[in-house]
Amino acid sequence: MNLARLFTDTAATRPDHIALRLNEQTISYQQLAEASERVAGLLVANGVTPGDRVAVMLPNVPEFALVYYGVLRVGAVVVPMNPLLKAREIAYYLSDSQARVVFASPAAADEVVKALPEDVGTSTIVVEPDSFAKLLSDQDRVDTVVDRAAEDTAVVLYTSGTTGQPKGAELTHANLVSNAEVTQSDLVQLTGDDLVFGGLPLFHSFGQTCTLNVSMAAGATLLLLPRFNAAAAAELSATYGVTVFAGVPTMYAALVGLEEAPRLPDLRTCISGGAALPVEVLHRFEEKFGCEVLEGYGLSETSPVASFNRSGPNRRPGSIGYPVTGVPMQVLAKDGTPVTNGDVGEISIRGHNVMKGYWHKPEATADVLDREGWFRTGDMGRVDEDGFYFIVDRMKDLIIRGGFNIYPREIEEVLYEHPDVAAAAVVGIPHVELGEEVGAAVALRPGATVSEAELRDFVKAQVAAYKYPRRVWFVDALPLGPTGKVLKREIVPPVTIEETTR
Numbered sequence: 001m002n003l004a005r006l007f008t009d010t011a012a013t014r015p016d017h018i019a020l021r022l023n024e025q026t027i028s029y030q031q032l033a034e035a036s037e038r039v040a041g042l043l044v045a046n047g048v049t050p051g052d053r054v055a056v057m058l059p060n061v062p063e064f065a066l067v068y069y070g071v072l073r074v075g076a077v078v079v080p081m082n083p084l085l086k087a088r089e090i091a092y093y094l095s096d097s098q099a100r101v102v103f104a105s106p107a108a109a110d111e112v113v114k115a116l117p118e119d120v121g122t123s124t125i126v127v128e129p130d131s132f133a134k135l136l137s138d139q140d141r142v143d144t145v146v147d148r149a150a151e152d153t154a155v156v157l158y159t160s161g162t163t164g165q166p167k168g169a170e171l172t173h174a175n176l177v178s179n180a181e182v183t184q185s186d187l188v189q190l191t192g193d194d195l196v197f198g199g200l201p202l203f204h205s206f207g208q209t210c211t212l213n214v215s216m217a218a219g220a221t222l223l224l225l226p227r228f229n230a231a232a233a234a235e236l237s238a239t240y241g242v243t244v245f246a247g248v249p250t251m252y253a254a255l256v257g258l259e260e261a262p263r264l265p266d267l268r269t270c271i272s273g274g275a276a277l278p279v280e281v282l283h284r285f286e287e288k289f290g291c292e293v294l295e296g297y298g299l300s301e302t303s304p305v306a307s308f309n310r311s312g313p314n315r316r317p318g319s320i321g322y323p324v325t326g327v328p329m330q331v332l333a334k335d336g337t338p339v340t341n342g343d344v345g346e347i348s349i350r351g352h353n354v355m356k357g358y359w360h361k362p363e364a365t366a367d368v369l370d371r372e373g374w375f376r377t378g379d380m381g382r383v384d385e386d387g388f389y390f391i392v393d394r395m396k397d398l399i400i401r402g403g404f405n406i407y408p409r410e411i412e413e414v415l416y417e418h419p420d421v422a423a424a425a426v427v428g429i430p431h432v433e434l435g436e437e438v439g440a441a442v443a444l445r446p447g448a449t450v451s452e453a454e455l456r457d458f459v460k461a462q463v464a465a466y467k468y469p470r471r472v473w474f475v476d477a478l479p480l481g482p483t484g485k486v487l488k489r490e491i492v493p494p495v496t497i498e499e500t501t502r
Contacts, residue, residue: 001173002145003154004072006180006217008033014219017192020062021240022224027062029219032069039070040142042135046123048100050075050146053156055094055102055122056203057081057112059226063127064202065212067103075146076100078155079168080203082482083107087114094122097156097168097359103127150174156359157205157300168359169301171205178352179303180213182324187294187308188244188269190218195266197245199225199233204483205304206273210246220244228484230254238262245291248274248484249281250423252293256284257422257445267291269311273298275485276391276409278416279318296320297391301368301375302327303353307389319388320381327351331383332376339382344392347381348374380407397488399428399436404466406438408488411467414459415440420448421455423478425486426469429493440469441491443477 007029011019015030027035048054054071056078058064071078079097081090083105090112094102101123104112109126116122126132148154154173158166184190188210196215200207215222223240225233228251237245243266247255252272255261270285270293277295286292296308297320307329309321323329330338331345339345350373357365368376380392392407399406408426415424423443428436442455450458452472460468471493479490 001150001177002072002075002148003173003176003213004036004069004145006177006213007036007069008073008145010216010219014192017219018221019216020065020222020224021195022062022226023236025062032062032066034141035066035136036069036073037141037143038136038139039067040073041139042125043070043074043076043101044142045139046101048074048076050148051077051152053077053079053097053099055079055081055097055099057083057085057090057102057104057108058127058203059083059105060198060202060207060224061105061127061129061226062224063103063129063132065216065222067127068202068208068212069216072154073142073145075148075152077153080155080157080208082201082203084482085111087111090115092165093158095120096165101125148173151356153356155205155208159300167361167364170356170359171303172356175303175353175355176209176213178326179209179305180217182326182353183210183214183305184218186310186324187271187296187305188214190214190220190244192219194218194220194243195241196220196222197225197233197237197242197247198222199228199251200246200248201483205300206246206248206298206483209303209305210271210273228254230258234258234261234264237264237267241266243268245270247272249277250275250478250480250484250486252277252285253281253423256281256288259446261288264289264291270294271296271308273304273308274483276393276412278413280413280416282317294321297379297389298353299377301355301377302349303355306349306351306353316386316388319384319390322387322389323349323351324353327353329383329389330374331381331389341383341385344380344382346395347377347379347389347391349377350374397427399426399438401428401431401436401438401466402434406467411438411440411459411463411469414462415442415455418450418455418458420444420450423486425478425488425491427488427491429471437471438467438469439471439473439493441473441475441478441493443475 011029011033019029020027153170155171156168294309298304298306309315411426422445429439431437479487
């Protein structure tokens with residue numbers, strides 16, 4: 001087995017079809033295959049052997065794909081990294097993974113140099129398109145694909161590190177191959193005629209599985225966008241005829257907020273993951289662009305797809321759908337026993353998509369992965385009588401106000417219903433007597449006139465008295481991580497909240 005064969009098998013059967021497009025630049029499957037063979041030759045020349053780690057620090061450009069599959073060809077392990085990381089962060093990733101080689105974009109090269117001591121033993125290859133193409137042209141082609149065991153690691157994907165240092169989730173060849181296969185069969189059902197929007201970061205599992213690997217396995221074309229911009233995404237989708245759009249909620253909210261957006265008549269499927277999609281955003285997007293959105297759920301540790309809504313009647317807006325084929329899920333109480341349907345507990349997942357463990361961190365692995373293979377996600381959720389799962393919130397985001405549990409997502413859903421709200425994030429604020437108070441950071445739509453007090457009263461009218469945000473403040477934009485998730489840990493109210501009797 002080797003994850004690379006998802007791509008190489010397609011390249012052998014439809015070599016002339018366009019695999020990747022970046023604006024007017026196109027690369028056929030044959031061209032991509034040959035380039036990945038030369039990357040493999042370059043790696044062999046650098047002493048890389050099966051099992052070695054190779055870091056890939058590139059944005060969504062064609063070179064990401066050819067390096068990714070070149071690394072896999074020689075049986076090495078891909079370590080995807082955000083190209084915006086700084087030297088201190090880079091040093092940790094490279095030292096922890098013990099990467100033999102790092103492929104870095106020109107913009108990241110200086111930070112990589114700062115991160116690497118002379119004696120660290122990691123080779124740096126700067127991927128500037130013209131010079132990199134010349135470098136590859138001088139390499140011998142390695143047209144074989146090294147066989148790996150199903151349980152061998154294919155990718156070490158570092159988690160976001162919201163607490164402590166990031167941990168490297170070891171995703172095996174079997175994890176990623178099976179997850180691409182069920183994404184294709186259960187969800188997107190791509191054909192060679194499809195054009196898939198490639199704006200999700202490829203250094204993240206969502207982008208790798210649901211856009212890159214699925215597209216390459218199906219013989220579709222991936223339309224790359226190195227940095228997401230709503231207007232550019234809409235224009236590119238219209239110009240080239242995108243049929244499948246994959247995004248995170250902030251992308252959908254940004255597209256909804258476009259005052260002038262082109263029609264997208266070719267769009268047939270939209271999928272959302274990475275964070276909870278507000279139902280109001282889902283409805284506004286579908287009304288504006290005329291295509292249903294299928295929301296799903298997964299984590300880096302689950303390759304990532306674990307559950308999804310299906311098209312048509314098997315869809316329930318507001319839910320994350322039901323588990324994909326071969327992936328059992330359950331909701332557990334604190335003592336590890338399943339809760340009654342409808343009750344809130346921690347979502348747990350088992351199946352072919354669950355990681356092998358955290359790289360060189362057996363204790364951290366044991367904290368989340370039991371002997372039976374159940375992975376405890378840290379996400380609070382519930383399941384209804386029909387088997388649809390609903391995310392309530394992250395355990396760490398739960399607000400406890402005066403002994404009452406408040407799930408931020410519930411309050412955010414209400415805020416999104418207000419026509420003046422473009423984005424909202426609800427957080428807990430320390431309070432002397434209550435423990436925590438409810439606060440809401442809100443970004444408004446252009447031309448909005450609503451006041452903070454009016455928004456507070458809007459929510460107050462729709463939820464229990466202990467839930468509504470006593471503090472609302474406006475921001476130009478919410479802080480986002482590299483994958484478009486809202487970084488709640490970076491949200492701080494403009495002044496410290498004082499005790500209130502409201």
